[in-house]
Amino acid sequence: MKAKGNREIRYSHRHTVRFSEAEEASLREQAASAGLTLSEYLRRRLFGGRPIVARTDDQTTRELRRIGGLLKHNFETVRTTGRREDLEEMNRTFRALRQAIEALIHPA
Missing domain, CATH: 1.20.5 (Single alpha-helices involved in coiled-coils or other helix-helix interfaces)
Structure with a gap:
């Protein structure tokens, strides 16, 4: 992912979260609707920032x-x-x- 000023952000930490099939499908659908990757969508949901609008x-x-x-x-x-x-x-x-x-x- 590129940050402002074309600096690359490196995500060095990973956490595992388990979702049901329905939850996974719903998250993927919401991320796609917002035009974001699943990872970016989850980061924004977890840490706030700009509201996610489809x-x-x-x-x-x-x-x-x-x-x-x-x-x-x-x-x-x-x-x-x-x-x-x-x-x-x-x-x-x-x-x-x-x-x-x-x-x-x-x-x-």
């Missing part, structure tokens, strides 16, 4: 925010038309986007 969740969150921004630009146009139904539908859409983003950022 790449897909991060990309989805960015895309949902982008869509929300585009809808926000259209909001003024819809508001000038004066159609109450359109405004209510846009508000529902904004709420749904906000809920989806919150669910990705702060999973239960």
Whole structure:
């Protein structure tokens, strides 16, 4: 693993931890989802550091925010038309986007 400044970090100590088949599969799936090796994933889980966010969740969150921004630009146009139904539908859409983003950022 390369650290900042292209210095190599050498991991000289090894510890053995036993996992069930289901635990192992779950850990490997979570590591792959985060785009990390299993070792790096476990180090981050053990020692904290940056939160582990699945790449897909991060990309989805960015895309949902982008869509929300585009809808926000259209909001003024819809508001000038004066159609109450359109405004209510846009508000529902904004709420749904906000809920989806919150669910990705702060999973239960």
